[in-house]
Amino acid sequence: MSKTSQQNPTTDASGVSVIHTQAHSSGLQQVPQLVPVSPGGGGKAVPPSKQGKKSSFVDRNSDEYRQRRERNNMAVKKSRLKSKQKAQDTLQRVNQLKEENERLEAKIKLLTKELSVLKDLFLEHAHNFADNVQPVGTETTTTNPENSGQ
Amino acid sequence: MSKTSQQNPTTDASGVSVIHTQAHSSGLQQVPQLVPVSPGGGGKAVPPSKQGKKSSFVDRNSDEYRQRRERNNMAVKKSRLKSKQKAQDTLQRVNQLKEENERLEAKIKLLTKELSVLKDLFLEHAHNFADNVQPVGTETTTTNPENSGQ
DNA sequence: TATTATTGCGCAATTA
DNA sequence: GTAATTGCGCAATAAT
Secondary structure (H helix, E strand, O other), X not given: OOOOOOOOOOOOOOOOEEEEOOOOOOOOOOOOOEEEOOXXXXXXXXXXXXXXXXXXEEEOOOHHHHXXXXXXXHHHXXXXXXXHHHHHHHHHHHHHHHHHHHHHHHHHHHHHHHHHHHHXXXXXXXXXXXXXXXXXXXXXXXXXXXXXXO | OOOOOOOOOOOOOOOEEEEOOOOOOOOOOOOOOEEEOOOHHHOOOOOHHHXXXXXXXXXXXXXXXXXXXXXXXXXXXXXXXXXXXXXXXXHHHHHHHHHHHHHHHHHHHHHHHHHHHHHHHHHHOHHHOOOOOOOOOOOOOOOOOOOOOO
């Protein structure tokens, strides 16, 4: 469970953002830990009701902040995992459908063939029918009847 | 590909970074920061060959660094866009295949019906056949010399 | 109002 | 060395 603070601009087009990561005691100068949240650049108006209520600064050191971050990080991981899973499922679905398609195509081929044979047989013996005899020109090798179209 | 580790949990380097789309020039105080790259937390062995070559510090302010970052950011965006596009295409493919499937199912239904009708007709007039009256298969399998199997 | 879920984004490590 | 990927954390926002 690693947690890391890194950077991040809390800005849009405002231009400059103050980013900060926790201090590292390396002789590096200490920097204020309070960073402005949602700089005006966002173009989003801050509700007047909140203007004076809470500071528009976030204490990145507060436990509350860290806890929130940690929870969000978990949520993010979870969400991304889910997303990935879904994508994979979709790919699988594609293959499944492809297979099904082939199966269906094969069946159609078979049925078509059967139909063709039956029809030929029909024509071949049409003269044997007492009632519904069709005027067949040449009894042998009558070309096939039209196939079902669609 | 990669593992989990990122950085050191407890502390993190870097104080204030100025991020923006343009050159750094603002009234904000700028703190030159040399940040250690690949903190020891990961326990990753550094190739000896590179050990003494370059400092294990990265100057986040260097133009070279910023340029590299910017290029990578663009590459990342591009890559993610591509990825998203692909995912969408896959979804579309699924719908496409579904439609095709329905079309095929319908065709099968039609062919089956036709076959059924033809067979019934056959049976109905079977007695009219003088020569070779064959009992047409009960189901879908007609006995014909040419085709077999499935 | 709070909490979780998504999403865009930048960083850095890898990979190609 | 460069571009492409990928995991990760942050913060804004959507959804509950």
